[in-house]
Every structure is written in C-alpha cells, then in structure tokens.
Amino acid sequence: MSAVKSLLIALGFVGLGLAYLWQASGLPAARADDLLGPATMPFALGIALIVLAITLGAAALAGGAGDAGLVPVRRQHLVVLLGILAYVAAVPLAGFKASTALFLFAGALWGGQRVVPAGLFAIGMAILFHLVFELLFRVALPRGLM
C-alpha cells in the first residue's frame, strides 16, 4: 500500500514537472546579453523534477527507502487543514478580527475546550491582535467587505 502511495506521489511530481516544462516552453529564449535566458533554469528544473520523481517511483517499486515511513493523512488533520483554509479565505470577506475570533472559537472547541472558555479566549485574542498589530505596529489589518 505504501509503495502504491509512493508511486502515486512520484507520478504527481512527474505531472508537475511536465506541466512546468509546458509552461516554461512559452518563455523567451536566450539573448546575446544573457546567454542562458529566462527559460533555461525552468527547463533544467522541470527535467530534474521529472528525473527525480521517476527515481522515487522506481525506488518505491523496488521497495527502497523512497517509500518507507509514509504517515497516513488523517481525517482530523484534514478538518484542521480545511478550517485554516476557510479562515484565510474568510479574512478578505469578513475582515481579520471577525474571522480570527470565529476561527479561534471554533479551533478551541474542536480542540476540546468548553463554549465559555473558548469564547473568552477568542474575544481576548482578537482584542490582543488589535492592540499589538493595529495600535502598536500600525498594521492596517483587513477590514473585509461586510
């Protein structure tokens, strides 16, 4: 199972390398004053990506170290990951303070806190961020569209 996963990961990197090479093909080539040009480095990297990914896949097939010790992606990790992505997506819409308070509240609840401590923690941290970043460091935090 681990070898299959490693092979899939390697294939993913091969795909990434091919897509990168395809995009690099649209870059201008070398000029007299710049013998390598903007495209050479991406081409070299694309090829390196594909060669290394194939090596990784081959190592997985041969049962080498390339496939050893893959840690399964757990469902609760994915929940936290989606929560973070939703939080970041909410920042330009709801503003930093509101989305942060909501995220902290949800995060604390998910982590096992009760409603009241989680709520106090969320509000307290949102105020602290406002004091430190907006008032002390003069960072204009996103206010959102709402």
Next chain:
Amino acid sequence: MGDVVQGILSALQWQTVVASALGCALGIVAGALPGITISMGLVLLLPVTFGLDPATAMSLLIGVYTGGMTGGSISAILLNIPGTPSAVMTGIDGHEMARRGQAGKAIGIAIWSSFIGGWVGWAALVLLAPLLARVALSFGAPELFALMLLGMTVICSFSEGSIVKGLLAGVVGLVIMTVGMDPVVGVERFTFGQVELQAGISFLAAMIGLFAIPQVILGLRSEGPRPPSRPPEVPFSEMLPSLGDLRRILKPSLWAGAIGTAVGIVPGTGGAIAAVLAYDQARRMSKAPQEFGKGSPEGIAAPEAANDGVTGGALIPTLTLGIPGDPPTAVLLGALVIQGLYAGPLLFERNAAVVYGILTTFAIAKFWTVILTLLGIKAFVQVLRVPASMLFPAVAALTVVGSYAIRNSVFDCFIMAGLGVLGYFLTQWRFPLMPIVLALVLGPPLEEHLRTSLVISGGDVTTFIRRPVSAALLALAVLMVAAQLPWRRWARALAPITVGSSPGGRP
C-alpha cells in the same frame, strides 16, 4: 577597528539589550512548548522586525534562537516531552534526575552546560567567520554559484529521509522561486497574469507557511503526551550547581560545545545530531558510564552544551557564505534580507558593524538566557500548561497576521496557506522541508551567479571546471550526492533482474 567598536556599541544600546532579553524569554517559551519549534517562533516574530533597525531586530531573533535551545530542555527534563528535537537526549538523564526529586539540579546543569557550550560556539564564530569571509571575498560568480549549489546539495543530502526526497524537495523550492520577475532581464515567469505574482513568492510567507502550518495541523488534536495539571516544583537554590557538579560537567561541556560547533558548521545537520554525538562522546569519556540513562549529570550536560555549540557553528556558514547551517539560521538569513542586508562575504566588508553587532548580541543573549531561566523558571513551567486547543489556533492566527503584514497583502496569506498545505502533505510523505526553504533563499542568487558566469565567460560552460575553486566545490557536491545514494540497495534490487534476464547467468 571602527566597525568593531560601532557594532559593539550598537549591541549595547538599551533597546537592543531589551530586545535581546525579550527574544530570549520568547525563545525559552517557544523551545519549552512541545510542538512549537524554534524556527516557528522565529518566523512568527519576523513581521515584528519590519519596523525595527537591524541591530534591534537581530538581537530579538538571536535571543529567540539562543533561548530556544535552552528552553527545549525544560519540558524534556520536567515532563519527558522534549520541546525541541535536540532536547531528546537531554530528557533521558534529565527526566530520570527529576523523577528522583532533583528537577532543579537537572535544570541547573542544563542551563550552565548550555552556557559553556554556547561560549565554545561563540569563540569559533568570532575566530573563524572573519577568516572564512576574507577567503570567500576572492570568489567570483562561478565560485559563488558552485558554493551555493554545494550548500543546497549538502542540505538535501543530509536531510531526514531519502536523498531523492531531499533533492526533490530542493527542486520544488527552486521551482517555486522561479515564479515572478526573472532576476536578470526582468521577464515575467509563471505569473499567469496575476499582478501579485510579479514580485515573486514572498519567501517570508513561504517560510511561515512551511514551518508553522504543518505544526498547527499536527498539534491541534495531537495524541502525544499531555503536560500534567501540576508540573513539578523547581527551587531556585537547586539550580545553582555545587563546585563539584561544575567540575564534573566542565570537561564534557567543553567537548560537547566543540562537537556541536563542528556539527553546526555543516549545513543541514543541526542540534539533534550534535546532541547524540556529544552524549556518546561524554559516555566514553565518563568515569561513571554506567550512570548514563539513570540520571547522570554528564548525560544532561553533553547534549545541552552541544545544542548551544551548534548555534555558533551554524552562524559561521550563514553569515560568511549565506548558506544556513540549520532551519533557524535560514530564518535569520531571511530576517537579514528584510533589513536590506545579504549574508555572505560582502556583508563583512560593507556592513561589518552589523556583523560585529550580531556577534556581540549573540554573547549578550547567552547571559540573558541564564538569568531569565534561573529567575523565570516558575513562569516558564506555567506556560507548559497552556492547552494545545488554545495554543495552536493562536499560532494559526499569528501566521495569517504575520504573512499579511509583510506587504499588507491578503494574497500573501493565500500563498502562506497554500504552501502550508503543501508542507503538511510533504511532512506526512516524509519529505524534508528545509531544502525547500533553502532553495527559496538561495535560488535567486544561484540563478543570477550562474547566468553572470556564463555572460562573463562568453557562454563557455567549462568556466566552472577550469577555475580550481569552483571545480573543487562542484566535485564536492557531486561526491556528496554520490556518497548518500543507496548503491548497495539498488544493486540488491537489480541483482535478481540481471540474473533472471541473463540466459547463462548463474543463480
């Protein structure tokens, strides 16, 4: 001489000294809290340094680096939960001693041996860095290209996991680096028409995402050991070692400091390796090796001194060559860039005062770490009780505000989150993240030196092998990769195929 005095004076200004103390305190907290690494503590503080002058900013961050190394031992000794990977070895004898009711003595040994080891690293830094910088000043573009390639190769080779994964991670970092304006002729690459991508991927946002987000995801619902509701008492008087104890730990601490310094100089190694090597050496040298693992003072002193020796060692290639020795120094390299300073031999020539300021503040941080740990141990122990359910969401919020504050851009938050997700999956798939971070830092100058070399040589690729220094560095890079490849395993894997496919092959 004027630069030396100016550097020392800048490090002795009150705001710089206060920043150093604050950094040490935050570093001890970051090091002590399981799941919060020193690198994470540093990246979360980076946005705070935007408005600070170079001396104050570097004091703050070097304080975190130095304090973090000692902080890691607090949770390792008291709770047997190492705050940092390099504190794992400290926990073996430290926790045994704490279980016998000598927690204060164990922490005291850790503090003082860290102090001794740290000075060994500092002395090496002060003596070797200017010499190495002077040698590196004679390097041209081909040598600098070869040097950066070697640095990247070393880190990819020595990273945890297979070398193929290390190299792949390095290439992924370089791929990310190519997004934005081309560094030589200013052509847009891989921007997909996005104005925000023209300036490239902010490596600070990338660092925040790669270092912090995977830890948040893994830490929020961690099933690891939980701190007890009442951590053990650590009396102040116990932390002051007797003359006999000091005499017993002095020699192993000096040795371990030297081992840590040597390990730190090699890019990509770090405190965990140094701690293991120093522990082993201390056991060999000890008059009571049977006590190791059962609460031996030398067993605590050696890994702790090695950890702190690493800090000085790792700063040598970082400051002189621009190649970070470990993940925290990669962040320090980024902090210098924020200040408009580029680590490397030219830093010693053009900004010598800043360099000597850093060396001085590094020494000050060692005093602060001892003073703060001794006086604030009760507070630091209380910090260990902060529940993960509050700590990690707060860290996630800090990553968002930190990445936003770099350029006041929400786009950087998306970049940070995207790379954080990538970092999480790569962590689970056992890919090292350090090569990606290093590629982001070294990628642009690497490409620039490569292209400049070819322009100067009129397109002659042999320029890299005709110049002895660059040829030697490139040969070393190739050897480094070749030495790490699993030749024997490949030969074993291929053997049945070769035998089977050969008609006359013998079994």
